Amino acid sequence: MPGLIGKKIGMTSIYDANGKMIPCTIVETGPCVVTQIKTEDVDGYSSVQLAFGEMKEKNLGQPLIGHVKKANTTPKRKFVEFDNDFSEAVNLGDSIAVDKVFVEGDFVDVVGTSKGKGFQGVVKRHGFGGVGQSTHGQHNRARHPGSIGAGSTPSRVFKGMRMAGRMGGTRTKIQNLRVVKVDAAKNLLLLKGAVPGHKNSFVIIEK
Amino acid sequence: MDIVSYVQDQYITKKDVPEFSSGDTITVYYQIREGEKVRTQFFRGIVLQRRGAGATETFTIRKMSGNVGVERIFPINSPSIERIEVNKKGSVRRARIFYQRERTGKSARIRERRG
Numbered sequence: 153m154p155g156l157i158g159k160k161i162g163m164t165s166i167y168d169a170n171g172k173m174i175p176c177t178i179v180e181t182g183p184c185v186v187t188q189i190k191t192e193d194v195d196g197y198s199s200v201q202l203a204f205g206e207m208k209e210k211n212l213g214q215p216l217i218g219h220v221k222k223a224n225t226t227p228k229r230k231f232v233e234f235d236n237d238f239s240e241a242v243n244l245g246d247s248i249a250v251d252k253v254f255v256e257g258d259f260v261d262v263v264g265t266s267k268g269k270g271f272q273g274v275v276k277r278h279g280f281g282g283v284g285q286s287t288h289g290q291h292n293r294a295r296h297p298g299s300i301g302a303g304s305t306p307s308r309v310f311k312g313m314r315m316a317g318r319m320g321g322t323r324t325k326i327q328n329l330r331v332v333k334v335d336a337a338k339n340l341l342l343l344k345g346a347v348p349g350h351k352n353s354f355v356i357i358e359k
Numbered sequence: 360m361d362i363v364s365y366v367q368d369q370y371i372t373k374k375d376v377p378e379f380s381s382g383d384t385i386t387v388y389y390q391i392r393e394g395e396k397v398r399t400q401f402f403r404g405i406v407l408q409r410r411g412a413g414a415t416e417t418f419t420i421r422k423m424s425g426n427v428g429v430e431r432i433f434p435i436n437s438p439s440i441e442r443i444e445v446n447k448k449g450s451v452r453r454a455r456i457f458y459q460r461e462r463t464g465k466s467a468r469i470r471e472r473r474g
Contacts, residue, residue, distance in 0.1 A: 161362045165415055166370040170392065171438040178366050333370060340366065 153261075154238045155358035156181045156253055157204035157230050158341065160264065162351050166332065166342070176332055176342045179262075179355060183247040183339065187223040187231060200236045202248065205229030205354065230354050251336040253359065258331040264348035264355040268321035278314040324348040367414035374436050381406050381456050382449030382469050385420065387433060388441040399441055402431055405469065408455040409435075421459065428460065448472040 158181030165175045181204075188201035205228055209217060212227040220227055223245045236242070240252065254260065274280040274297040282295045297316075301309050326347055333342040347355055379385050386403040404422030407430070411417055414436055421430045433440060449469040459467065 164363050164367055166366070167436075167438050171390075173434060173437070176366075178362060180362065335366075335369070338362065338365065340362065342366065342370075 153235050153358040154200075154253055155232075155234045155260075155356060156184050156248065156250060157202055157232050158182070158355050158357055159205070160347055160349050160351055160353050160355050161340075163346065168332075174332055174344055175346075176344060177329075177347045179341045179343060179347065179357065180339055181341050181357060182250045182253075185223060185225045185228065186242050186244055186246045186248065187220060187225065187228070189236070189242070189244055190233070198236045199233045200238070200242055201231055201233050203228035203231050232356055234358070249336060250339050250341055251334050254331050254334055254341060254357070256331055256334055258359060259328045260331060260343065261325055261327045261358045262329055262343065262347045262355050263323065263325045263358070264353060266320045266322055266324040266348045267350050269319040271317060272319040273316045274314060277316060277319045280314075364413065371414040371436050372438070373414065374440065376435055376443050377445050379406055379418075379443070379445050379448075381408055381454055382451030382472075383445055384447040384449065384469075386444040386446060387420065387431075388443070389433070389437075390439045390441060392439075403446070404429075404431075405449065405456075405459060407457060407459060423463075 158179040161178040161180055163175065163177050165173050168174055184202040184204045186200055187203045190197065190199045190201070192198050203220065203223075203225070207227050207229045209227045212220075217227060225245060238248070238253065242248065269276070273295050275282050275295045280297055283290050283293055283298075286294065297314075300313055300315070326345070329347070330344040331341060332344050333340075335342070341357065349355060383406050384404065385406055386401050388399055388401045390397050391400055402420065402422065404420040407419040407421050409416060409418045416435045417432050418435060419430055419432050421428055423429075448471060450472040451469060
């Protein structure tokens with residue numbers, strides 16, 4: 153899949169041609185620089201590595217400074233590989249703008265790191281129902297998980313039993329978001345609905 | 360918020376709406392699409408609140424339909440709003456007059472603001 157790296161800006165809503173309100177996420181994408189082209193012969197598989205996000209040279213390690221120098225570009229924050237099936241052929245050092253990859257009406261998948269929710273119980277974390285009653289003997293267990301297994305057999309708790317714990321802050325993909333608008337002047341993409349992550353976090357948009 | 364306001368300026372056409380606030384009685388003329396046909400309906404009631412800022416601001420208005428209270432929320436810049444008429448300026452002390460929902464009859468009256 154071809155795609156681009158972007159930065160989540162925030163949400164707003166705009167109106168479509170029928171006057172319907174569409175909730176939109178604004179993502180700043182591109183121009184992404186091609187920093188490496190991997191080929192079947194050399195690397196065993198073919199892909200394109202793109203880079204996005206400016207940073208100071210003193211904050212980047214020597215190996216990566218050499219890597220971006222090869223592509224004749226400035227130090228970058230984020231490097232991601234995509235399949236090499238962009239509509240136009242790409243060369244090392246090219247910068248790919250948002251309107252070269254996406255058009256209005258496309259459906260895209262967005263990958264990001266979800267917002268960290270901290271230590272959460274089973275009702276929020278796994279969608280358990282809780283007890284659902286406040287009478288009939290219940291007094292302190294409305295959001296508890298209930299039984300986590302039988303007694304004598306198996307006399308242990310199965311691995312992978314869903315329990316309370318850390319939630320969020322993981323790689324999350326949202327599929328089939330519609331591209332509502334492509335703004336080439338400001339390198340913006342308006343996607344219908346929400347995307348994972350907090351504001352100013354990096355997201356990967358795949359076509 | 361710089362880019363967000365740029366997107367709102369670019370893709371939302373701002374409407375010229377008269378000034379109104381909570382407690383005012385207004386009439387909203389809005390379009391209803393039924394298949395191909397477009398007709399205009401109006402909704403007249405008391406403004407309970409204005410909410411949000413900028414291009415995505417909305418307002419809530421409430422009217423009594425017989426004995427039942429009906430509330431509608433409109434986005435201020437919605438393209439389906441044709442025009443808004445301010446019928447009466449009400450004098451209230453709050454920006455959000457949700458207490459109006461519990462009131463009927465004499466206590467539901469709102470004093471008119473002069474000048």
